[in-house]
Amino acid sequence: MLFQSVQLFFSILVFILLFGVCRWTFQKGWLNNVVLLLGNALILTNIVHPKSVLILLIVAMVCYGAGLLLYRKRRGWFLALVLVLLISLFAIRSYRFGEFWTTSMKKPFFSVEKLGLSYILFRLIHWLVECRRGTLRTRNFLTYLNYLFFFPTFMAGPIDTLNNFHYWVQNTRVRYNARMLLAGVGRIFLGAVKTLLIVPLMLPYATDYHTLLPNMGIWGAVLCAAILYSFYIYIDFSGYCDLAIGMAYMMGIRTPENFNNPYLSANIAEFWKRWHITFSTFLKIYVFKPLIALLNRFPIRKCRMLVSVIAYMLTFFVCGLWHGSTLNFVLWGLWHGLGLSVYKVFTFHHPIKDTRVNRILGIVITFVFVTVGWIFFNYPEKDLWEMVNLLF
């Protein structure tokens, strides 16, 4: 959670007001960047240990240099090398291998708190790849640092693009107005209602079906807990995003939205366009599409459907691994990969007409599919087996 204490929350508010005053009064892009960088540094050192911030800063600087090189030379092998090194570096820290590494060496090789690490990695990948593609409108070092360490979205997104971020920070025209400030307050209010009022009510029943067992049978308990979990995870995460987006609004920065009524999706493909939008877009651009391009280099390209299925399965395997290193997360990812593949094959052979009945049916089927997926997501493998044994 970004607000570890009331003190920090009010400190952030004070900073936001200061930043607002600065934007109103001077309307200078470079000054916005300087003030924002100062605020990011102060607030982040409060959330994660200053040493971790320093290490991340060094990694960011190395990547900045690599990005500039890529912009000039645009060598594919160099990009691949940097990406492999970067992802390995983060994976070592984030997963069990890293723990084995650090404990076996007694003295940690390097030590960075896990908080927000994966999101930093996303932004770094975005920077490197887009540098090579030459699509970035800025390569300003301060903007780059602010983009990486922007405190409202530092820990759990939404994952912004550098171009969008640059547009809102650098913009000297008066985009920062009272309406945006108030909208930010409103958004924070909605986020607070979700995370502080609704989520605590649902939490004990949603995350563990055992709490429902005294009131109903095993089937009922698993079913209710699964449905509750579907809503719980949505409300909790979207509430957090409301807080992050609201804070960014208050500073005059529009970050992209992360959710768009995902449970009203009529099929699984639509679901992934409405759920964790920035992350699924990231996967689409940086995993799915390159995979398709890679597979199309092989003879397999003749069977386009097979190419799509392999790309879906691999992309969602990565998606599952990113969420956690245990088997249940991988199963969850593969479940969605399978769902998308089946949907793709089915609609290829039997296109679905867009009628009201089909849509309602689609919404129900998609919700059931996603809810079953959340069971894999919520329970570690041991609990999953226990549940299966109890059910059958």
Place this chain on the structure above:
Amino acid sequence: MGKLYQTKVLAWIGLVTLISVFGFLLFSFCIPKFKVPEPDGQLYTIRHQDLRDNNPLYTDIFLKSIKQNNGYLVLGTSESNSLEGGNYYDFLNADTTLPCKFSLVAGAGRTPCTYFPLIQSNENVRGLKVLFLVNPRYWCDPYAKSNKQYFSRYVSIAEYKRANHPKNKQVNDILKVNSPYIPLVSRIGDGTALFLDRVRRKYYQDLVFDLKPEKFRKSLHFVYSQSGFDRYPGFGKLDSTRYDFKYNVTKGYNPSENLFAVDTAASYRYDELRAMISVCKEHGVDITFVVEPYNKIAFKRTRPEQIPLLDGVCHNIMSICQQENVPFIDATNLSDTPGVFKDIQHHNSYGAYFIYLKIKNYVLGKENR
């Protein structure tokens, strides 16, 4: 996205939120302060949070109730937590031959420094009778030096700041060593958070109790009025079937765990003890220390070289009390009594029985003087 998330709608929600927050703040000034009634009995304990923040509504009545009933306040560390079969203060409160009751504040790491803010900022401590259990464990590693985690668990930053006046150097030095780490950014929001906490108390305490005064009484925890030892069937007895006499611990406890050594280089705990004596004298607190035993039988088998050092710690604690002319109860002769420990550092209910006897004798002697 739904209509709710349109900027225009969000701006309206934001405006209403701001107006409501401002209205709540303004209205809080109109809420009259709740007048704390006179206590009609001795309070047993106080909520951890109220003591940490020094919530005057509860700290005042807690201390007053002990004084008015001529009771004792027992302060201690983890040895004074609740015990299966009863701890010494349970037995003291159950004993009908004693003319007074015993209130309790205890917890792991509640060493003297955690009470400095309370003593320094509350006039009701004057004349208060206090029993302080001193556990020699705190002179061993890793507790022999200050422990900021423990300190900030029991003392809020605001209370730390309030207590940190350069009036009493001894006290101030100890507080400085324990100064909690306050990140720079948090300091900016510190004042606002304190202000908001006051506003919160206005609503959750003053307004609620003004409207329903009986709720305040219900929120208090009085000393159990029924006396007698019927509630403690194992009173003064040891269940030897569940006991490992070889190491003088409860069966199942691994005596090689938590083995500790005296930190002979650190003088912090002695300084803290002296500062406690000094602040108690300054504020008229009638304090008596109880020097706790340690599991000498276990040490004989595991780390015999530590025995003279631990004996030295106990001796030094008592010497300081003698030098400062502060009364103390010596319970260290229980150190090699079989059956009195549940582990390497905590007495069990049987041990609590002997400590109860020692305190009882002391209290009766003091009251009859």
